[in-house]
Amino acid sequence: MPRSPTPAETSIHSKTSTDSKIPKILVVFNGKGGVGKTTTAINLAAGFAENEPVLLVDADPQGSATWWIDRSQNRMGFDLVKETDPVLLNHLRQIHDYSLIVVDTPPALGSSALAAVLPAADYLLLPSPPAPMDLSALIETVKRIIIPFGVTHRVLLTRVDPRSLGEAIEAQKTLLEVGIPVCQAFIRTYKAHERAALEGTSILQWRGKNKKEAEADYRRVVEEIQQDWQTIEEGEAKQSEDCF
Ligand SMILES: Nc1ncnc2c1ncn2[C@@H]1O[C@H](COP(=O)(O)OP(=O)(O)OP(=O)(O)O)[C@@H](O)[C@H]1O
Numbered sequence: 001m002p003r004s005p006t007p008a009e010t011s012i013h014s015k016t017s018t019d020s021k022i023p024k025i026l027v028v029f030n031g032k033g034g035v036g037k038t039t040t041a042i043n044l045a046a047g048f049a050e051n052e053p054v055l056l057v058d059a060d061p062q063g064s065a066t067w068w069i070d071r072s073q074n075r076m077g078f079d080l081v082k083e084t085d086p087v088l089l090n091h092l093r094q095i096h097d098y099s100l101i102v103v104d105t106p107p108a109l110g111s112s113a114l115a116a117v118l119p120a121a122d123y124l125l126l127p128s129p130p131a132p133m134d135l136s137a138l139i140e141t142v143k144r145i146i147i148p149f150g151v152t153h154r155v156l157l158t159r160v161d162p163r164s165l166g167e168a169i170e171a172q173k174t175l176l177e178v179g180i181p182v183c184q185a186f187i188r189t190y191k192a193h194e195r196a197a198l199e200g201t202s203i204l205q206w207r208g209k210n211k212k213e214a215e216a217d218y219r220r221v222v223e224e225i226q227q228d229w230q231t232i233e234e235g236e237a238k239q240s241e242d243c244f
């Protein structure tokens with residue numbers, strides 16, 4: 001059953017409960033602006049919400065995800081809460097009505113919201129265009145901030161020019177060479193993404209030119225992340241078996 005978006009003003013505090021189910025936390029992050037974080041967070045939340053209850057947390061004071069959802073005429077299948085208070089963001093794990101929480105973050109490495117959310121993350125997805133300047137900044141960030149955390153992470157190449165896919169393939173190679181995991185799928189640049197945001201829908205619901213391609217890109221990412229969760233869960237199950 002699709003869930004209706006909750007009012008953006010609802011605080012995380014009102015959503016915490018003592019139920020025993022602990023949600024997985026997927027944080028979408030890159031210190032750079034305009035790389036496709038919000039577009040990715042919304043479309044992944046909509047994709048995962050087809051199979052499980054999802055909450056999207058807009059932790060960016062700019063409120064782009066909230067702006068997008070506020071324009072929504074139809075339901076996108078997940079709930080939304082805008083929360084930038086680091087104290088409340090620290091309590092994400094206590095929200096137990098959802099099996100997945102997706103967090104959209106601000107483009108600021110030093111933000112207190114980010115500092116609160118990173119330690120809570122089970123999985124970091126790092127959207128980046130494939131251009132060398134974008135990539136080298138991201139590689140530095142991953143080495144300095146992400147690897148020390150030891151949390152599962154993957155770069156997702158976004159805003160890839162459909163006429164120069166070679167650039168994305170080169171970027172994937174570069175990342176793998178420096179030991180940074182990268183999604184096999186990448187997100188191509190289509191006007192469809194801007195239009196979907198304007199119309200307040202995810203790319204899964206949107207109808208228009210290049211919808212099929214734009215939707216397929218995000219569906220592939222959902223599948224890859226689902227496979228990663230499964231591998232992580234199998235590893236954890238094996239570890240606990242080995243303990244007995
Ligand atoms: N694959 C894409 N194809 C075309 N346009 C895109 C794509 N991804 C994002 N955009 C557009 O690029 C702009 C920036 O995207 P988005 O807001 O998702 O980035 P962001 O990283 O969240 O930005 P910020 O750092 O400001 O929060 C938006 O206008 C969005 O519609």
Ligand SMILES: [Mg+2]
Binds near residue numbers: 060
């Ligand atoms: Mg954003």
